Amino acid sequence: MPRPLDHARRAELLSGVIAYIADHGLAELSLRPLAEYLGTSSRMLIHYFGTKEQMLVAALETQRPDIAALFRGIEDPAVLRSRLSHSFAINTAGHGAVSNRVLLQVLGAACVPGSPFDSYANDAIQVLVTAMTETLARIDPAHDDPEAAATLLISGMRGLIQDFWITGDEDRVTRAMNRLVEQAVLYSR
Template identity: 60%
Template sequence: MARPLDHAKRAALLADVVRYIADHGLADLSLRPLAAELGTSSRMLIYYFTTKEELLVQALTTQRPDIQAMFADVADAAALRERLADFCSASMAGEGTTSVRVLLQVLGAACAPHSPYAEYANSAIATFIATLTAALRRLDIDDTEAVATLLVSGLRGIIQDRLITGDSARTDRAARLLIDQTIR
């Protein structure tokens, strides 16, 4: 009879996986070095998560902010601009950078043909665009889906720029400009 999963151990592993990938990258991720760093075995990781890809997707899911709740109560353009600026700032600083670094790596990996991360990446982008589209509709903005796409894609690029270059002054100005010029 199979041993029941230790859900507390599983949750701890997921948090540690996100930190590991943020520090070591996704491109060369191998279960043995990951397991050794986490103080477990690759066999135990497979027991808990079935595949390396499923491990990563589940780890990212635990880190995903509740985008819908974040923008649900936005009632005017000024509030939406501030909420987006706050979201950007949080994504580029402190603990937010760990999960954002990993998410950006997964989005890049999802571009490969037959990527095991494509479904997760598509869902993450679709959720953010749908949430912003709904907020923009409440503000009576034209072509809401295109505006939401511009914001999501543009801010993602600016966040990636900052994480790579470390130039916070320039990227903060760019994020603010994109937000202010897009939502009037």
Template identity: 45%
Template sequence: MGEIRTRSDCYSQGVPRPIDQAKRETLLRDIRTYISDNGLADLSLRPLAAALGTSDRMLIHYFGTKDNLLAQALADQKPAFHLIFDNVDSRPALQSSLRTLWQSMTSGEDVQSVRILLQAMGIACTGPGRFTAYVTTMFDTLTDALTHAIQRCGSAPEHARIEATVLAATFRGLLFDRLITDDEDRTSAAVERLIHNHAG
């Protein structure tokens, strides 16, 4: 009679356990919070695992490598810019949407995404690397959304792209300022000036 092999026997011989997708999503959420609070530059699996109440071996089981873990964590850190700007078709609506974006990025649901993006930007500035594609995609996503909105407000495509670039780049600079200095009054006043001068 042949030997009966159990499910446990299979795993003990190197067959990987199936991924618990709900657990994986929970881990990704907690990883993003950890990155937002502790930074990207010196991220190490062992301290990350300890903070999450798990092991570095378990993180490898779910994500394979540290770089893959980071790639998957960052993939979901993309604010839904199209939801803010897709219905904009007038300058007053554009100004209102820019104020909504600033509020969301400084005190709303996109604060965590902004903290992670700004950290990735700082690292990407040192040279091409694993965060360059993520940062470039984030830049393009906001600039594209603004470009289409500004075109619907009546600007020619070539002018709309430049206007969008000025708005997006200045927003990022002011977000850096706000995150570092925590000066709400000054940075918010600067955003109002930006909106008045470039979106009015």
């Protein structure tokens, strides 16, 4: 009879997976070193998650913020600009930065044809673009193409966050972020 899952231990492992990948990267992820870091065995990781890829997707899903709540109730461009600037700050510092570093690696891996992360990456992008599109359309019902503006804003922010992690140039990237937000939201009045 299979061993029942300890859900508290599973949640603890998922949190550790995110921390490990943020520190060691996704490219060379191997179950044995990961299991050692987590204080378990590769056999137990398979028991809890099935495959390495399923484990990573499960870990990422525990980190996904409530995107609808992030944009809920925004009726004014100034509030949207403020919320986006706050989101940028969270995703470049602290706990949000850890999960974002992992997410960026997964999005990169999803670019490979047949990637096991393709579905997760598509969903992660679509959730953000949909929420931003709805917000821009709500702020300015006459906006000519809120979906294109949302795509530009979300993709631009993602690129700037990646730029920040690669270069560490906080001043330049923050200035660029402020300009991106100002220009993207400028037309939503």
